[in-house]
Amino acid sequence: MIKITVDMDKCQHYGQCVFEAPEVFQLNADDKLEYKAEAPDDMLADLEAAADVCPMQAIFLSKE
Amino acid sequence: MTDAPLLIVGASMAGLRTAEGARRAGYAGPITFLGAEAHAPYNRPPLSKELLQTEGQGHADVAFPIRSALEEGVEWVLGRAATALDVERRVVVDETGQQHPYSALVIATGLRPKPLPIDDHGLGGIHVLRTLDDAVALRSVLRPGANVVILGSGFVGCEIAATAAKNGATVSVVSQSRVPLQRALGPQLGAELRRRHEAHGVRFFCGESLFGLVGDPNVERVILTSGVMLECDVLVVAVGSDPNTEWLQGSGLDVSDGVLVDAGLRAIGTDGTVHPEIFAVGDVARYPNPLFDEVPRRVEHWNLPTETGKRAGQLIAAQLAGDDCAPLVDQGFAPLPSFWSDQYDAHVLAFGMTYLADRSELVAGSLDDECVLEYYRGDELVGVCGIGMRSLVQSYRTRFAAPARA
Known part of the structure; x- marks a missing residue:
């Protein structure tokens, strides 16, 4: 599994990650970011794409 | 020459994303980064915001993580600018005279700030902001109470204004535009952002430019074209950027405004020929975007180094594998530009x-x-x-x- 961490002090809820990996990242009804803390290994490319497009570079990925 | 690496000139975000893209698409051969800056690739937007206001922040706070795909087979040659490209011999020369042969070349040399539009008389206290070193130097003088004059009201100028104002500096923005950010955001939103800046004490001198500087050995006052004189301890020049393409003069590539490339981000010569082993990515690349029209443009938005890098990476892997690149090129390239800005x-x-x-x-x-x-x-x-x-x-x-x- 891949562990996903978002630095919520940095996150400004731009939502760019949502477009790259909607299975993991969502904007809720208040336009605030919600995300799953784990995802299967085959999602690595999408998750890296989501981390790449984060304006605040607040998304961190690690292997479990 | 089959042992020659994929050579990426410019250890930048665009260069990094290109290398990652090539690896993802199956290229397993050697990669060399040749970078003019002393630093491995880092993220520039914080340079006008968090890093500019936080004493002690440095490269580690803005560096991009180097992913496992690039842990092996990658050489970093940093602190050395490229000075020439020989397309025939497939060699780049750096400022020490060393020759770097390549199997494929990526031009990711980006931009540099335009200089002060008037004579600076060699005065100190004049800054630009593009690199990490620029930001550290500017941070050291943005003290509470400092008189900071920012020439230019684009994103860089406005973000520096916001950071300096938050730090307690006395900030004036001098701009030829009618409202700040006019070109990017138009008059309505530009006027609103001006209002928000003014609420934080920033003064605007719009429709103005610099006439002269006073001081010795550092700038002490600036004189505007209207005759207004402003106290000035720190002058920041933020009037746009020029592409770093001098090293490509005489190479035969079209570098009339950045590097002209096709839908595969492959460089186009002045004679119109496509160079299938030379790519340009990021701010320095000029290409048409069919979402809007057929005019080739350089677009300086933050997401495009990543988009161009990923795209070029795919093409590079195909080219170096000896595959036919035509189907990939024919897919076209139509990235949606995106930008963002934090001010207050x-x-x-x-x-x-x-x-x-x-x-x-x-x-x-x-x-x-x-x-x-x-x-x-x-x-x-x-x-x-x-x-x-x-x-x-x-x-x-x-x-x-x-x-x-x-």
Whole structure:
């Protein structure tokens, strides 16, 4: 599994990650970011794409 | 020559994303980064914001992580600028005279700030902001109470103004535009952002330029074209950028405004030939975007180094594997430009090419709070920009497509 961490002090809820990996990242009804803390290994490319497009570079990925 | 590496000139975000893209697409051979800056690739937007206001922050706070795909087979040659390209011999020469042969070349040399438009008389206290070293130097003089004059009211100028004002400096912005950020955001949103800056004590001198500087050995005052004189301990020049293409002069590539490339991000010569082993990515690349029209442009938005890098990486892997690149090129390249800016509590997010617009229209919210504006060129939607209201702004992603052109 891949562990996903978002630095919520940095996150400004731009939502760019949502477009790259909607299975993991969502904007809720208040336009605030919600995300799953784990995802299967085959999602690595999408998750890296989501981390790449984060304006605040607040998304961190690690292997479990 | 089959042992020659993929050579990436410019250890930048675009260069890094290109290398990652090539690895992802199957290229397992050697990669060399040749970078003029002493630093491994880092993220530039914090240089005008967090890093500029936080004493002690440095490269580690803005560096991009180097992923496992690039842990092996990658050589970093940093602190050395490229000075020449020999297309025939497939060699780049650096400032020490060392020759770097390549199997494929990526031009990712980016931009540098335009200089002060008037004679600086060798005065100290004049700054630009592009690199990490620039930011550290500027941070050391943005003290509370310092008189800071910023020439230029684009994103870099406005973000520095916001950071300096938050740090307790006395900030003046001098700009030839009628409102700040006019070119990118139009008069409505530009005026609103001016209002927000003014609420934090920033003064604007619009429709103005610099006439002269006074001081010795450091700048002490600036004189505007209207005759107004401003106290000035720190002068920041933020009047746009020029592409770093001098090293490509005489190479035969079209570098009339950045590096002209095709839909595969492959460099085009002055004679119109495509060089299948030379690519340009990031701010330095000039290409048409069929979402909007057929005019090749350099677009300096933050997401495009990543988009161009990923795209070039795919092509490079195919080219170096000896595959036919034509099908990939024929898919076309139509990335949706996106930019964002943080100034005080205004977090601005935009999609499209807002600065192609001739008018903007407020479609949701109110300017002094959260809002969304649409940008039109004639009847064609070319951009959207919002303060807050993220879901609505994000919903525009699929709405850009140039009308069929006869």
